[in-house]
Amino acid sequence: MADMVATRVAYGKALEELGGRYGDIVVMDADLSKSTMTVGFASKYPDRFVQMGIAEQDMMATAAGIATMGKKVFASTFAVFAAGRAYDQVRNSIAYGCLNVKVCATHAGLSVGEDGASHQMLEDIALMRVLPNMSVLCPADATSAGWAVEAAYGHDGPVYVRLGRAPVPVYHPEGTAFSIGGSVPMAKGGDVTIIACGMMLGPALEAVGLLADQGISAGLLDMYSIKPLDEGAVLKAAGSTGAVVTAEEHSVIGGLGGAVCELLSGRLPVPVVRVGVDDVFGESGKPAQLMVKYGLTAADIAGAALRAIGMKRDAIRPQEV
């Protein structure tokens, strides 16, 4: 296995690198710079780093103001504060004006672990995805996280980048072709397609192996761009396998699974089974323990794939009734 790198670490590194190339980058933090990893940029470019103290709502609206002065602003805090506490500021001060604020939120999902439910953000994809003008990226590894930072910089308008606390393997080699609205095929398969994002890419890859052991051929897409969604890839996968599983470290409501269901229900209805947290709050524990309890393991994804395949076979279609 290659080195383990948290996506937040890749974010911090990419910021430092971009900071040297682009003079119009401004980075903001709300007293979490050592955790969100903006600290490296802060020490290299102190004149373009703005410490806001513990005031996330103020930070988001201030970011909007700086953006109106022609800057590209990266505002970082934990996902629970960025998307939750500062929701109205992100909505009214940033997204409505389509301003160049890149909300880079770390410590998303259950894998925050010991801090418990108050800090385990499971609703942020849903909250950010529903905002007009907002793009939502959820990179799975260091390579795609580094790309996401540069893509957010280059994109005209607000972007939400969802980053994790825990180290994860590097799945994508340097030079992988990413794009906003794109996806990366990780496995080809004819029976079912797994569509995963973020922390769930690892378990999803493992699930492909578990399914292969049972003679089931599963395809896998890394859907790092949740909005805009890679509709072409989702439709193609649904068309070729006729069954879909989504996997995300997020509520089953409104996230990647929601986005995939919204697309397929109107364009190509096939069975979709969503793997995610089932509309409950998390709790303290080791990330691995929580992933088991809340149903986010490779075995859960493989089980969901079997159910999706079963529904495909047993589907009662109106014309057959």
Added chain:
Amino acid sequence: MFRNLNEGQLRAKTKELRTKILKMLCEAGSGHSGGSLSSIDILTVLYNKVMNHDPKNPKYPGRDRFVLSKGHVCPALYVVLADCGYFDESHLMTLRKYGSILQGHPYMHKTPGLDVSSGSLGQGLSVAVGMALGARMDKGNQRVYCLMGDGEQQEGQIWEAAMAAGHYKLDNLCGIVDQNRLQIDGFVKDVMNIEPLADKWTAFNWNVIRCDGHDMSSIENAFAQAAAFKGKPSVIIADTVKGKGVSFMENKCNWHGVAPNKEQLETAMCELECD
């Protein structure tokens, strides 16, 4: 300075702008009369005698910035922007209507001359702090102005922004509190007391200036003091009357978010013209 008007000319202009505000609100059938009338004198002085701006080149980077944090009084800002020439006066009568460039609360991508969108109370001062920080990063000499309501001082985010502006010693930032002492549910002191307001701003490391928000020279003087003060942001607490200029609207919280009907408009016009 945009126009070098003397005190009498300014007074005449605010009278004319008050009649326009009431006409457009009447035509719209909804909107915020009380606060538009309490803030129009401040806005008239600001856009004519204080801010550097150019209606022919509304986006030029070196211009001063304005944030209407109390976005609901946008009729007052719209008449001032039209009067400066940012858009044709004929748009005023489309306020709040379908397809209008004049939305019910300010939207930067529809109305020429707006530096930012607003409407959700409590956020504008933070946006203004961002503008002031941005100007400073580029070593620009733009000044940033932000008009807030006194009821709006109840929003916690105002004080987060006040703390940040004080911390960063943003002397290119000037806040204005339109202290008309009323909000939707009644007197500010009864709904949620904000006093001692000046002491609060002082405690947050701001330079506090008081003025009569309906006296042209008092307003102008306050802005001059703010511009001259170095090392801290300044806030002007402007003593105003909600509904100022129309007797039946003055000091009535019921006129916060209500537009005059045709009869009321006529009565108001008589009062303003006889004044």
